[in-house]
Every structure is written in structure tokens, then in C-alpha cells.
Amino acid sequence: MDAADETVEHEVLTANQALYDAFEARDLAAMRALWVGDGDVLCTHPGWPTLHGAGPVLASWETLLSNDQHLQFIVTNARATVVGDAGWVTCDENVLGGGGGGTVAALNLFRRRSDGTWQVVGHHGSPIMT
Amino acid sequence: MDAADETVEHEVLTANQALYDAFEARDLAAMRALWVGDGDVLCTHPGWPTLHGAGPVLASWETLLSNDQHLQFIVTNARATVVGDAGWVTCDENVLGGGGGGTVAALNLFRRRSDGTWQVVGHHGSPIMT
Numbered sequence: 001m002d003a004a005d006e007t008v009e010h011e012v013l014t015a016n017q018a019l020y021d022a023f024e025a026r027d028l029a030a031m032r033a034l035w036v037g038d039g040d041v042l043c044t045h046p047g048w049p050t051l052h053g054a055g056p057v058l059a060s061w062e063t064l065l066s067n068d069q070h071l072q073f074i075v076t077n078a079r080a081t082v083v084g085d086a087g088w089v090t091c092d093e094n095v096l097g098g099g100g101g102g103t104v105a106a107l108n109l110f111r112r113r114s115d116g117t118w119q120v121v122g123h124h125g126s127p128i129m130t
Numbered sequence: 131m132d133a134a135d136e137t138v139e140h141e142v143l144t145a146n147q148a149l150y151d152a153f154e155a156r157d158l159a160a161m162r163a164l165w166v167g168d169g170d171v172l173c174t175h176p177g178w179p180t181l182h183g184a185g186p187v188l189a190s191w192e193t194l195l196s197n198d199q200h201l202q203f204i205v206t207n208a209r210a211t212v213v214g215d216a217g218w219v220t221c222d223e224n225v226l227g228g229g230g231g232g233t234v235a236a237l238n239l240f241r242r243r244s245d246g247t248w249q250v251v252g253h254h255g256s257p258i259m260t
Binding site for chain 2: 107
């Protein structure tokens with residue numbers, strides 16, 4: 001891997017971390033800004049059917065972020081792959097709070113905009129059974 | 131969407147269906163041929179931690195395909211997105227057999243090779259709770 005590859009993968013990992021920072025801070029405005037605002041986005045929360053489109057996806061985040069329980073996300077094993085203007089990250093979401101805890105395996109998808117920034121176009125999380 | 135977009139998305143959807151055909155037929159050779167053979171692949175089976183690398187991923191498929199139970203996969207709601215040489219498909223895996231059944235929400239990742247064919251680089255499946 002050359003330096004340019006490392007830089008772009010770091011950019012995608014930074015966007016990935018921002019997703020969890022917004023979740024932990026229950027910051028809906030930040031969450032909205034991270035996601036691509038058109039119809040071509042998808043989101044599968046643990047146990048949920050897959051949601052398509054910015055409307056349903058952002059509405060689901062609004063519901064989750066309006067929860068009174070404070071959740072803390074410790075993200076581990078984050079790995080990025082970039083293919084042109086697309087990228088994805090796998091990571092483990094180690095969730096603390098909410099009367100319990102657990103680890104969610106996540107796959108997050110990103111697209112690079114014309115201004116060079118990376119936005120989220122997909123999220124799929126599923127609980128790791130132990 | 132223009133005709134070229136429809137063609138390339140159809141190619142990715144065909145590769146996606148081939149994944150389930152190989153699973154249903156318990157055809158390990160076909161499954162191996164579908165996946166990119168290098169280290170940059172990932173797979174999260176329902177409830178599993180994410181596996182990385184062709185070795186662990188293909189070993190997991192060998193275990194699943196060597197199961198004696200015949201499973202039937204009816205794939206619904208398949209939707210493809212293509213960004214350059216990367217693509218992904220969301221679909222529902224309606225699984226019949228194995229003493230039960232259920233629906234798994236899946237997100238599958240693909241890369242286009244230099245010969246124009248699409249290969250699988252990622253799979254994430256999680257059971258939809260009803």
C-alpha cells in the first residue's frame with residue numbers, strides 16, 4: 001500500500017468514526033450531515049429489515065437518537081477498503097449502556113463526493129452471538 | 131438511469147444470484163470461483179464475528195456447504211448500486227429447510243475485475259427479527 005492509499009483509507013476511517021461519534025452524542029444534525037441525502041442509501045439495524053432511501057433511513061436514526069438511554073460506542077477492528085470513489089469499513093461496535101452491552105459487527109459504505117469528502121451511503125449492523 | 135447503468139447493475143445482480151445458487155447447490159467450487167481470492171475480502175454470517183481474508187472466509191463457506199441439511203434460498207428485494215468498479219446488493223434471503231426457516235437481510239459487495247466480470251468481496255447477513 002502506498003502513501004496515497006493510506007491517506008484515502010484514513011479519510012474513510014475518519015468518516016466511519018464520525019458516524020459513531022454522532023450516535024454517541026445523539027446528534028441528529030451531525031448524523032444527517034454524514035449521510036448522502038438522496039434515495040440511494042440503505043440501512044440495516046440489528047434485527048431490522050433493510051431500509052432504503054434517505055427518508056426512512058434518517059427517520060430510523062431520529063428514533064434511535066431520541067432514546068433516553070446514553071450509549072457509548074467503542075469501535076474496534078476498523079478496516080477500510082477503497083475502490084475509486086466507493087469505500088467500505090468493517091468494524092466492531094462495542095456498545096456500553098442501555099442496561100447491558102454487546103458487540104455489533106458492522107459494515108458501513110461510503111461514497112466520495114465531488115468536493116473530496118466521504119459520505120455514508122450504507123450501514124449494516126448485526127449482533128455477534130457469543 | 132441510462133441503459134449502460136441498467137446493464138452493469140444487471141451484471142451485479144446476476145453475480146449476486148450466483149452466490150445463492152452456489153449456496154443452495156452446496157457447490158464449493160462455484161463458491162470459490164465467485165469470491166475474490168486475495169486477502170481483501172470479508173464475510174459476516176448471521177451472529178458471527180466478521181471474517182477477513184479469503185482463507186477464513188472460504189473455510190467458513192466450506193463448513194456451511196458441507197452441512198447435510200438442504201437449504202433453499204428464495205432471494206427477494208434485490209437492489210444493486212454500482213460506483214465505478216465497486217458495487218453492492220441488498221436483498222432478503224428467504225431460507226427454507228433445516229427444520230425451520232427465516233429471512234436474512236443481506237448486503238453483498240462486489241468488485242469488477244479487469245476482464246469485466248464481477249466477483250464477490252464481501253457478504254454480511256443478519257436475521258430479521260419478527
